[in-house]
Amino acid sequence: MVGNQPYQAGRHFLQIPGPTNVPDRILRAMDGATIDHRGPAFEELARRVLDGIKPIFQTQDPVVIYPASGTGAWEAALVNTLSPGDRVLMVETGQFATLWQSLATRLGLDVVFIAGDWRHGVQAGQITAALADDKNNQIKAVCCVHNETSTGVTSDIAAVRRAMDEAGHGALLMVDTISSLASIDYRHDEWGVDVSIGGSQKGLMLPPGLSFNAISDKALAAHAGAGLMRSYWDWVPMLSANKSGAFPFTPATNLLYGLNEAIIMLREEGLENVFLRHARLAEATRRAVAAWGLETVAQMDAEKSNSLTAVMLPEGHDADAFRAQTLRRFNMSLGNGLGRLAGRVFRIGHLGDFNDLMLAGTLCGVEMGLAASGVPHNKGGVQAALDFLGEG
Ligand SMILES: *Cc1c(COP(=O)(O)O)cnc(C)c1O
Numbered sequence: 001m002v003g004n005q006p007y008q009a010g011r012h013f014l015q016i017p018g019p020t021n022v023p024d025r026i027l028r029a030m031d032g033a034t035i036d037h038r039g040p041a042f043e044e045l046a047r048r049v050l051d052g053i054k055p056i057f058q059t060q061d062p063v064v065i066y067p068a069s070g071t072g073a074w075e076a077a078l079v080n081t082l083s084p085g086d087r088v089l090m091v092e093t094g095q096f097a098t099l100w101q102s103l104a105t106r107l108g109l110d111v112v113f114i115a116g117d118w119r120h121g122v123q124a125g126q127i128t129a130a131l132a133d134d135k136n137n138q139i140k141a142v143c144c145v146h147n148e149t150s151t152g153v154t155s156d157i158a159a160v161r162r163a164m165d166e167a168g169h170g171a172l173l174m175v176d177t178i179s180s181l182a183s184i185d186y187r188h189d190e191w192g193v194d195v196s197i198g199g200s201q202k203g204l205m206l207p208p209g210l211s212f213n214a215i216s217d218k219a220l221a222a223h224a225g226a227g228l229m230r231s232y233w234d235w236v237p238m239l240s241a242n243k244s245g246a247f248p249f250t251p252a253t254n255l256l257y258g259l260n261e262a263i264i265m266l267r268e269e270g271l272e273n274v275f276l277r278h279a280r281l282a283e284a285t286r287r288a289v290a291a292w293g294l295e296t297v298a299q300m301d302a303e304k305s306n307s308l309t310a311v312m313l314p315e316g317h318d319a320d321a322f323r324a325q326t327l328r329r330f331n332m333s334l335g336n337g338l339g340r341l342a343g344r345v346f347r348i349g350h351l352g353d354f355n356d357l358m359l360a361g362t363l364c365g366v367e368m369g370l371a372a373s374g375v376p377h378n379k380g381g382v383q384a385a386l387d388f389l390g391e392g
Helices: 024-030 040-052 070-079 095-106 124-133 157-166 217-225 235-242 253-269 271-292 319-330 356-372 381-390
Strands: 013-015 063-067 087-091 110-114 139-145 172-176 195-199 210-215 308-312 332-336 345-349
Touching: 013 345, 013 356, 024 253, 040 063, 040 253, 063 070, 063 235, 063 253, 070 095, 070 172, 070 195, 070 210, 087 095, 087 124, 095 110, 095 139, 095 172, 110 124, 124 139, 124 157, 139 157, 157 172, 172 217, 210 235, 210 253, 217 235, 253 271, 271 308, 271 356, 271 381, 319 332, 319 345, 319 356, 332 356, 345 356, 356 381
Parallel strands: 013 332, 087 110, 087 139, 139 172, 172 195
Antiparallel strands: 063 210, 195 210, 308 345, 332 345
């Protein structure tokens, strides 16, 4: 029994865009004795996960693992590379970009925040223009959210990299891949990202509690001259301990058991297949939304996220009342509208450990929930998705 809820038969459908469903294999892997984190068994585990996480970021660079939520890894990226008053360029893609921006501002950085309408991704042209204006190279970092989880919009990071290269600008590129890692193709090395920020509770199929920084040589070089205060987040003691399979403080051992299993599972499926699976389930979801006659928050087809879909409710209908209905009637949690989209939008998470029939159940719950809440829509969304999935 959780809170005051009596037992509800069958599985709860956790269809928020993170935390995602934790597969049984990972739950079992975590269900082990917590071991001596200075002993030989831990050292072997640490080496395995520190090595195994790299291909998921598509990098050869070191990746550090914090016992922290994603927000901690945002902070780590900034405090390890920048100094008080440094100018950073950020883009308002939605709520997560806004939160990262306010974190940066509170740290004492001078944030240039390119305004956005929360329906589009980062426009490379805006980056080009901002960098061209920056005659004295005051911008020290460009920070983007790859997959904006509040809107279901994915940005083209390769295009951001090209814009920076064409401008011949030396700023660091930092990218939040928290809700795209292990679900949407993300390439730390190929895209020349200096710090990639990941989290455990989305595509990696783990509970919340771990987050990541993948760190380029250039970012590490910036660390030496970076003046922001840091202690817990400092990369250097972390990297140095990691070299011998250790952490500078007590690691989240049981989450690392889970991470080890997640890495094995992703390797078994193949990262390419993981991306294709997410793309296919996302397309089926979009077909359902279109058939219902509802609108996605994302406006450009090329930017529609493969890890979640944010859906607008018609004017005058409360998305939170609809979500409460799907929870009460069908034992399914859908994501809420965040920030300026609160009450107007619901979000369907279709990332992580997820397959055709789980999506079918999810979409059935949405369609029945729309009817139960009196939200005007066309029937047949589920059918449109099933027809697409049935094609193979
Ligand atoms: C989930 C998420 C975060 C961070 O979250 P925590 O709640 O701190 O784990 C940051 N950015 C994006 C894009 C996310 O989806």
